[in-house]
Amino acid sequence: MRVFALIALFTAALPAEVRWIEQSFGPEECARCAEALSARFRKMPGAGAVELDGKAGLLRIELEAGNRISLEAIADTLKGVGIRPGPARVLVHGTPSLAAGRWQLLVTGAGQSYPLEIRDPARLRAGEPILLEARLGGAAGKSLKVIQPEIVSVKKIWDAGPHNAFTDLIRFEDRWFCTFREAEAHVSGDGKLRVLVSSDGENWSSAALLTESGRDLRDPKFSIAPEPSGSSPGPSAGARGPGRLMIVAGGSVYEGTTLKGRHPRVFFSRDGREWSPPRPILAEGDWLWRATWREGVAYGVSYGYAPDGSYAAALFSAANGVDYKKVADFDVPGANEVTLRFLPSGEMLALVRRDNGDRLGWIGASFPPYKEWKWQPTQHRLGGPNFIRLPDGRLWAGSREYKPEGTRTAIALMTRDLYQPVLTLPSAGDSSYPGLVWHD
Known part of the structure; x- marks a missing residue:
């Protein structure tokens, strides 16, 4: 040539x-x-x-x-x-x-x-x-x-709470579901989980409001859990079918604005309206930030505090989405919020927020049994990271973007070792935590 x-x-x-x-x-x-x-x-x-x-x-x-x-x-x-x-x-x-x-x-x-x-x-x-x-x-x-991505539309779907943040999005049984924390402020100790539903993505209504006395519920994350083979974890599990909506969330206890403790929660629902009571998972001090399912097993990364006061994270798995066991420790300084996704080969990818040292996000990759990991630092600080794999094999991510003028939410191209923001969404303040869904 x-x-x-x-x-x-x-x-x-x-x-x-x-x-x-x-x-x-x-x-x-x-x-x-x-x-x-x-x-x-x-x-x-x-x-x-x-x-x-x-x-x-x-x-x-x-x-x-x-x-x-x-x-x-x-x-x-x-x-x-x-x-x-x-x-x-x-x-x-x-x-x-x-x-x-x-x-x-x-x-x-x-x-x-x-x-x-x-x-x-x-x-x-x-x-x-x-x-x-x-x-x-x-x-x-x-x-x-x-190719430069373009914003197709921006529309407000909810503003009833004084502070609405930390969203997630999923499509289940031909309907859209959006969940987020509703509270007085970012740190207020009164967080509730709002669930919205829409049949067309245009018109939204409230499907549920999940609460727990004495607990600040925050950072709800959707997944679709398989139907239980035995007893149901809640009254809304229903008959066996396409699965159940599952939410994992943080459950914190505050005294004023001082954090006194935390223990993650899980909820299940067959229709997005009736939900099982909150059920504690893992241990006091843990925070399982998101669960991702593969072949009937839920995987998630929980983070807590190391003896030196820094963040420490580990990979856990549970066949029922409730009883988690440790798979591997993450050798990632300052790791906290982590999204996991799977490639068709079975390889697991992790997009990791870090809040120690240079604070740059990391991307990890591991093959079954997911005990050995390869890590690659990105050149970008992350917050509320999420990513998905499209049917054509491309990876698209979303996260907080830290700019001189303030925080924004960015959409990014991603590979197994690279992260590149390409589009900044209209956003500011307590932004990011995007829910990402491919639907054609």
């Missing part, structure tokens, strides 16, 4: 890595080639998950850090079996350079330098690495058109 003459301007630049690609092609060209072609791509050093849908004409590859796979190599592999590659979307991580007034990105492999077409060039800084989502465009696909 021909190399641009501008390549000489970038001899000192580190090549950008392709981390994900969605390559289209004519589906009529690969009606029966999916299995053989997928095997070819899996043999490429640095290739992770490979998904090839011959009927839809889509190839998706997740690539590992440090890979040397070029966009040209992927296209050439398709051409080698008689398939003409079409338009492509990519995630690339690298350091852009400015030359002759234009931003360029040198991509690994064949050393191809791609001009960047970007609507908001203020996102780029010379010498600073960045994770970008882009389309291959221009003549012969030799430029990267950066």
Whole structure:
């Protein structure tokens, strides 16, 4: 493939890595080639998950850090079996350079330098690495058109409480459910958990208000628990069906604004309106911040205080979402709020808020039995972190963003080791704690 003459301007630049690609092609060209072609791509050093849908004409590859796979190599592999590659979307991580007034990105492999077409060039800084989502465009696909997410709508759905914060969102039995803490203030000792319901995402009404005398309930997090095989943990469990809504939440005790103790709670419901009584989980001093289910087992990270007064966190699991046992300690200084998600391979990813030292968030990865972890610091401080995996394999995250003008809520691109904010939502003050749901 021909190399641009501008390549000489970038001899000192580190090549950008392709981390994900969605390559289209004519589906009529690969009606029966999916299995053989997928095997070819899996043999490429640095290739992770490979998904090839011959009927839809889509190839998706997740690539590992440090890979040397070029966009040209992927296209050439398709051409080698008689398939003409079409338009492509990519995630690339690298350091852009400015030359002759234009931003360029040198991509690994064949050393191809791609001009960047970007609507908001203020996102780029010379010498600073960045994770970008882009389309291959221009003549012969030799430029990267950066994709900038846009806000579709912003709508207030509730304001009845003096302080409404720490939200989560889920879709269950064709309805939307939103939960959050309702109280007098951020620290007031009177937190209740409001549950809202909507059939269309536009019109919302209150489905429940969960309270416990003497406890400040906060940070409610949804999940869908399987039906119990034996006795029900509450009167609303109902008959066996698609599962039950489950909320885990903090249960704190305050004297004025002084924290005197805490013990996490769990609630269950079949319809989002009638909920089981709050049930303590783990031990006094713990805080299981979110539960994520896989193959009938709930996993969550609980944090408390180490002897030196810093935060300490550990991974726990429970087959019933109630009786948790420790799986592994997290060797992450200052870890507290953690969201866990699973990849199709069974690998568990963790997005971790840290409040010690440099306070930068970390991303962790582990395979079953989830006792050994690999950790990668991000370059961003996090608060109320959440992330999801889309059907196409991309990871999207949301968290608090700390800016000179104050705190905001940001949406971010994410990989197994990278976190890159790309969109700031209208927000301020006690923001973040986003609920994220993919629905098509």
